[in-house]
Amino acid sequence: MEPPKPLGNDVPMPRKPVARDAVLDAYEALLIEVGERAATLDAVAKRAGVSKGGLLYHFPNKEALTTALLERLDLLADEDTELMKAAPDGSAAYFIRSSLWADTPMDRAFVAATRLAEVAHEETRRRFAAIQQRWLDVLAEDVGPEVAKAVSYMGDGLYFNAIFEGGQEGGNAGREADVEILLGVLERLRK
Known part of the structure; x- marks a missing residue:
């Protein structure tokens, strides 16, 4: 796989946040905005922009989150x-x-x-x-x-x-x- 192409002045393109951190950030945001009961695994996956399988790869259950x-x-x-x-x-x-x-x-x-x-x-x-x-x-x-x-x-x-x-x-x-x-x-x- 090729590394990201530099933007002008040889600055590499920024990488996407690591999926695990994106999932954890999404869980945190949902807890703040809608509370524990509404921060379901499905809602967290959707907010993080990952599949539920992707979420479960990093966090097998809500307690792990x-x-x-x-x-x-x-x-x-x-x-x-x-x-x-x-x-x-x-x-x-x-x-x-x-x-x-x-x-x-x-x-x-x-x-x-x-x-x-x-x-x-x-x-x-x-x-x-x-x-x-x-x-x-x-x-x-x-x-x-x-x-x-x-x-x-x-x-x-x-x-x-x-x-x-x-x-x-x-x-x-x-x-x-x-x-x-x-x-x-x-x-x-x-x-």
Whole structure:
């Protein structure tokens, strides 16, 4: 098979996303948009643009798709935790600033997983608890355990209010002032 032909300036044509990732992305999107019950294997295959056989090649059942989504969430949460630890103004300030919907891979995986938790998917709930504990541990290193809890609730409030108020579609224009207010509160709590 011939390699892709270069576009002007010898730049190769972009490759299609790997089918496995396309299927997982489709499952994630359907969970966000229509929920767990409507995210059937047939719907995922159609959304991903693959045959059901192609989907089943990568994910033999819906639980395998869910496991892959939770692995994605864990990986993204690990990356986020490392960014928190390295933040120049501290993990608590990073946590508050990053608690607005920004349509990042982490946002999408997190919201998709919440749709699984809504239907009492125990493994999802367990993973959420572990991620929250990791975040709390990092926050506690920065501001102590009591303030860490307060920062966690501040971030959760920002995030979920942004989602409920259309943050996924409308952006966070009005929320930036809230972030600055909460960062001021954080500085007072640090003292």
